[in-house]
Amino acid sequence: MKCLPLLSAGFIAMALVPVCRAQSQQEMNAQAAEAFKKADKELNEVYAKVIGVLDDEAKERLKKSQRAWVAFRDAEAEFRADAEARGGSMWPLVHEGVRGKLTKDRVAALREYLIEEREK
Template sequence: MLPYWIALVLTLTAAAASAADPCRDPQTQAEMTRCAGEDYARADRELNAVYAQVRTALPEAERERLKLAQRAWIASRDADCELEPYGARGGSMEPMLMAACKADRTAQRTKWLKSLVEEGAR
């Protein structure tokens, strides 16, 4: 009888955790889209924090180049991510695919920006 109770407690604990964070196991397209949007928002916050660090670390003469490069990168990322979900254009998956694309590209850019600071420190 004890294993039944243990299994029941574990199942209820997992269900409560999933209910508390629907992004652990999204079940509907709306949840998946919301979670992809949250992933993108998190990636964007990290990018902005790293960008501020890079601006501070760069010599004054390089800051304008960084700003121009970042603006060009944003335009490129957004254009790429507009194209990425072409197979789902107009469907319920389109916003999720766009947010996932932006989250992925933004994380890649953050990694690259971090490398600028790391390379400059050497």
């Protein structure tokens, strides 16, 4: 029985932590945009490394793939932001959050290609 009050107090404390660090929606939107910019910069750096190890034919295929991927990323972010926050103040947060997540995933995929290329 004594565990229940302690457990409840723990849940209440965890629930209050975000409130103590509350930010405005505008600040959260700006942070999401900045996180996306950071991920996009990393993507460009890794992309350049991959391009550097490819022959001309493979470079063209990667460029085509990357253009299609960017179109997908942006369309997916539009869809998800619309589905979760159409017309709302958190639309930019969702939009940039999705773009950031998908960009990080793409970075990981391109890095995996580089690792595989080195192991050949």
